[in-house]
Amino acid sequence: MSILINKNTRLLVQGITGNEGLFHTTQMKAYGTNVVAGVTPGKGGEWVLEGKVPVFDSVKFAVEATGANTSIIFVPARFASDAIFEAADAGLELIVCITEGIPVQDMMRVRNYLDQKNVRLVGPNCPGLLTPGESKVGIIPGDIAIPGNVGVVSRSGTLTYGVLYALKLVGMGVSTCVGIGGDPINGTNFIDVLGMFEEDPQTEMVVLIGEIGGSDEERAAEFIADHLTKPVAAFIAGQTAPPGKRMGHAGAIVEGGSGLAADKIRALEAVAVHVAQHPEQIPELLMKRV
Amino acid sequence: MKLHEYQSKQLFSKYGIPIPRGRVAATAQEAKQIAEELGGRVVIKSQVLVGGRGKAGGIRLAKSPAEAESLATQILRMDIKGLPVRKVLVDEAANINKEIYLGITNDRSIRRPIIMASSAGGVDIEEVARVSPEKIIREPIHPLLGLRDYQARDIAVAIDLPREHWKVFGQIARGLWQAYQASDATLAEINPLVITGENTLLAVDGKMVLDDNALFRHPELSEMRDLDVEADSEIEARKYGLSFIKLDGNIGCMVNGAGLAMTSMDIIKLFGGEPANFLDIGGGASAEKVSAALRIILSDPNVRAILFNVFGGITRGDEVARGILAALQDIRTDVPMVIRLVGTNAEEGRRILADANMITAETLAEAAQKAVAVAKGA
Structure with missing residues (x-):
């Protein structure tokens, strides 16, 4: 078992003919992901990846023709919110948006619309999902993680890769890794994923990677106290970030004394989560807990 | 990206929010000329992208064009918290009976914009928020529906605004929402919104912060960027x-x-x-x-x-x-x-x-x- 994606995932790629879309579709397919279709408006009828993946003009056509149930979005920021609406209206169950830099008001409209529908959005501004050995829906390098019993959920991208790699180096495997993204408004938060890991029989322990800004980590701490029986280790990035400065991610900003790393660490430690001083300590902390 | 007070107020004015008569000046001579045009008392306000301008001596009242010139000379030589003052706003001075706070920002915890208001507006609003947060009224705005008229009325009631001002207050709140939405702002704030001696409402000071990720669709606003702060x-x-x-x-x-x-x-x-x-x-x-x-x-x-x-x-x-x-x-x-x-x-x-x-x-x-x-x- 795993969460969100597995062998049955039938993936559609929005923005498949762009540079990044094509590069990562190739990688996902090589990993074994069942990529059934691509969408680029105006390029319907073409085929990519040596004639293996058909391209459609719209998500609706692609879903009708191929039975895709999951979409991944590599569309540029200015068109990305429309791509999310399109995927939601075409009836997809899971939408993973990799795109970085979507205007925050666009995301508020997206999120409030999606809340009325039965669809899950992961991201935007995220590395996507990886269920090692089964399916990769995103840009996480496939060879840095092995199958196993650690569930990983993170607001960061490359920082997460570092943690996956550190786990692999000591022989620890991952059930599913979920990058929820660094934007202030996103589709899926820590609590959603923690709940799924608690339900997932394959997952026996959890790694949470947070960063400064907002209060999602504090809410995750409350949720862990009330609902999680599995051990959790965590790392919070941005302990030394100066306040009032935007650290790349729109979400990573300390605003007027809230969103501080120290507060998040305190909240997590108060509910018996082991918080690492640096990310490479995480495997060690997990081994101590088991 | 932060906008200056004069830029924010120009935007507000475009959306029907009443602002004081006034113009921006880069020299003391210009400031004097604007003061002459306006007649009467004027306020000389340094345009720098930091808070606490007033306390630093960067906002002064001038009773005559000559005084406006000499105060503008002083202010244009100032550095406020490390930022040089390159422009001053010369505004007609308002008779202030009461100061109200009105602002819209993104509330990431509920994933919606939120409009906030307080009858205790003015320079100490942050202190009010810290010490007595109950004095700040908060109303979430549905991003697909926008600010509803009844929400503006509810706020007017909650901050004890006299009934005679409700209609104009509603226009101002709606204008602020429109300015916020149309400019892809992450903050649009009037502080203070003043009830004047003539019993009208006037946005005496304003502040806007724009979403950098959305500037691609607002070329006219991205040109307003002040490079001094970076x-x-x-x-x-x-x-x-x-x-x-x-x-x-x-x-x-x-x-x-x-x-x-x-x-x-x-x-x-x-x-x-x-x-x-x-x-x-x-x-x-x-x-x-x-x-x-x-x-x-x-x-x-x-x-x-x-x-x-x-x-x-x-x-x-x-x-x-x-x-x-x-x-x-x-x-x-x-x-x-x-x-x-x-x-x-x-x-x-x-x-x-x-x-x-x-x-x-x-x-x-x-x-x-x-x-x-x-x-x-x-």
Whole structure:
């Protein structure tokens, strides 16, 4: 078992003919992901990846023709919110948006619309999902993680890769890794994923990677106290970030004394989560807990 | 991106919010002329993008055009919290009976914009928010529906606004919402919104912060950017799509990904060093970007070592390596460099860099420790 994606995932790629879309579709397919279709408006009828993946003009056509149930979005920021609406209206169950830099008001409209529908959005501004050995829906390098019993959920991208790699180096495997993204408004938060890991029989322990800004980590701490029986280790990035400065991610900003790393660490430690001083300590902390 | 008071108020005015008569001046002579046109008492207000202008002496009342000229002369020579005053706003002085706060911002916890109001407006609103948060009324706005008229009325009632002002207050709240939405703002604030001696409502001061990610659809607003608030290196970085923030330490950092970049700073500190910057080269960094990043880091004379921490995903290790080599051909430097390269095409990247004189590291901790050591001259 795993969460969100597995062998049955039938993936559609929005923005498949762009540079990044094509590069990562190739990688996902090589990993074994069942990529059934691509969408680029105006390029319907073409085929990519040596004639293996058909391209459609719209998500609706692609879903009708191929039975895709999951979409991944590599569309540029200015068109990305429309791509999310399109995927939601075409009836997809899971939408993973990799795109970085979507205007925050666009995301508020997206999120409030999606809340009325039965669809899950992961991201935007995220590395996507990886269920090692089964399916990769995103840009996480496939060879840095092995199958196993650690569930990983993170607001960061490359920082997460570092943690996956550190786990692999000591022989620890991952059930599913979920990058929820660094934007202030996103589709899926820590609590959603923690709940799924608690339900997932394959997952026996959890790694949470947070960063400064907002209060999602504090809410995750409350949720862990009330609902999680599995051990959790965590790392919070941005302990030394100066306040009032935007650290790349729109979400990573300390605003007027809230969103501080120290507060998040305190909240997590108060509910018996082991918080690492640096990310490479995480495997060690997990081994101590088991 | 922050807008100046005069820019914010011009936008407000466009959306039907009453603002004082006035204009912006770059010289004392102009300020005098504006004061003459306005007649009567005027306020000379420094236009700098920091709070606490009034307390710093950057907002003064002038009773005559001559006084306006002399006060503008003084204010235009000031530095407020490190920022030079280059412009002053000359506004007709209002008779203030009461000060109200009205603002709209994003509430990320409920994923909606929120409109906030208080009958205790003015310079101490932050203190009010801290000490008696119940005095601030909050009303979430549905992003697909916008601010409803009844919500504006509810707020007027909650802040005890006399009934005679409700209609205009509703227009002002609606105008503020429109300005916020149409400009892709993350903050639109009137403080204070004044009930004048003539019993009218007037937006005496205003502030807007815009979403940098949305500026592509507002070219007219992006032109308003004031470059004084940013370090030259930060302006240069933006040209190349790099996210850069200058810090006070001596270890330059070049990292892909914001989370990993913050972590690199944290871990440098953990091992006793001080980062010289935050730098995220972003996803899919080209050789050109990497080369620009390196030049920007090295333009800081404090830098004693550079830590490259690249975990390939979208970003490919070979591209980064080629960027570093290209940059090193232009820039001769003896600053020691520590590199950790993992992930997509990292092998190839390491091969490309094999001949460059760089210190390599396997883990982040090892890379940070080595960078700290060489920065200290070890």
